């Protein structure tokens with residue numbers, strides 16, 4: 001029987017399509033935001049429980065289905081209790097209404113951050129001081145922040161240079177920048193086992209690629225051996241960058257116009273999954 005397009009294009013089908021799109025968007029954003037955080041384990045657990053529930057219900061395993069119902073019901077209550085501080089901070093953040101303010105100060109801060117990074121990169125590159133700096137974008141970096149030494153300091157070129165001066169306590173490992181602050185220094189990043197990384201590059205570069213494979217963070221490496229500057233993002237290595245090249249990338253990634261227009265959902269989940277650290 002031929003398909004009549006007129007019959008397919010009904011209001012109900014359009015609403016169903018919209019329904020699917022909204023759910024898909026919701027899940028996609030959630031996955032993007034929790035990638036690289038401990039919330040991934042929680043999310044996996046929830047998905048497994050829902051799958052067991054649906055399968056057991058579908059094939060008629062009534063006891064298993066009943067148990068899964070109880071797990072889901074009590075699990076929601078348990079999650080609210082366990083994540084109470086994060087949820088409260090998320091709601092407070094929503095309540096302050098800062099989500100609706102077009103954040104003009106943000107670009108000022110981002111510009112200061114870029115200026116600080118530029119100063120440090122220039123200084124360290126000329127003197128062959130090795131450095132590894134990761135900037136959090138959408139994916140939370142809590143799991144890696146936990147491995148470092150807390151600083152929670154304003155980003156200045158001077159401080160970044162000081163951190164990476166050889167044989168000082170903080171120079172080994174990565175600086176992680178979160179919410180326009182130096183969250184930690186001496187953090188451990190996951191090493192990539194990609195065989196596409198040239199053999200002449202050591203573990204500092206491998207760590208920069210590693211973090212770019214599991215999160216959307218932007219990572220800057222200054223090579224101790226050559227003074228060369230590399231940026232990694234989304235598994236991509238951009239090597240031997242000139243000042244003009246890296247500034248272009250930093251401005252493109254950190255000053256992008258979408259940043260101030262985060263939606264309510266994104267802001268809320270971000271605050272919850274990052275333990276309420278969003279400014």
Ligand SMILES: Nc1ncnc2c1ncn2[C@@H]1O[C@H](COP(=O)(O)OP(=O)(O)OP(=O)(O)O)[C@@H](O)[C@H]1O
Pocket residue numbers: 130131132171172173174187188189190191200201202203204205206207222223224225226
């Ligand atoms: N997993 C990691 N996480 C964070 N920092 C790391 C990690 N692995 C190595 N580093 C840093 O890299 C340094 C070692 O760099 P190595 O000489 O092996 O790297 P490289 O890629 O050859 O860079 P360079 O050109 O600067 O020598 C360590 O002292 C440490 O500071």
